[in-house]
Amino acid sequence: MRKIILLFSLVFIMFLTACSNGEMAGDTNANASANNDENTKEKEETKEESEAKLEIVQSTGGAWKDSIDTVWVHSSAVFENTGDIPVEINETQMNFKGKDGEVLGTAPMIYAVPSVVGPGETAFISESTILEGISDAESYGETTYNFGFDKTDQSPNLLETSGIKGTIGDEYSNPYKVTGLVKNTTGEKQDDIQLAAALFDKDGKLLGVLNGSVDVGVNSGSEAGFELNYPEIPRDVAEKVENIEVKAYGWTW
Secondary structure: OHHHHHHHHHHHHHHHHHHHHHHHHHHHHHHHHHHHHHHHHHHHHHHHOOOOOOOEOOOEEEEEEEOOOOOOOOOEEEEEEEOOOOEEEEEEEEEEOOOOOEEEHHHHHHOOOOOOOOOOEEEEEEEEEEEEOOHHHEEEEEEEEEEEEEEEEOOEOOOOOEEEEEOOOOOOOOOOEEEEEEEEOOOOOOOOEEEEEEEOOOOOOOOEEEEEOOOOOOOOOOOEEEEEEEOOOOOOHHHHEEOOOOOOOEEOO
């Protein structure tokens, strides 16, 4: 009898141990699954946060006829990096459309200034060209943009500008020009400096963009003057300019 009771007790203890181990394994598997789901979610969120994004936040365009009845168009835009990582802006194509939606002309291989923009930063782009075969400037309606960009670890290599001044041109010169100084604030000589000046009205609306370059090398700590009057903007918007924002970046060959 004593042996039977001892055997029964041993079986009962083994049963309790098995039940206890089963519950622990179940909890462990559930926690592991929850942890895996959480890790996957975090990775997806990190991927979304690191996505490269670039948008056109402002654009403008206008057409006019010159003294020999040639129809010109000026278009410009402001890019903004709306992502969380730096991007490099590739070539942009402008498509000049009529009010009826037809394409009046295109301008390929246009480059932004600067070409690399960090999160929350902006870049400018512009072009003026003849609309071949178009006799009426009023037929122009809008400009659309095709552009590409890639994530990058490059620096924008931005330089400081000062003494910015805008001047309305007379009937014999370009409608508007921007002058100022650019300083090489990097630690090495800049062989080429690209500049762009965005022109805004009193309400912050984009009117046009002028661009140009300083082709001579500028040593570290030195500065150089610049004058921007190209591409030509519609003459009737020159007098509306209230604010000017200049961006400059350097190249080292």
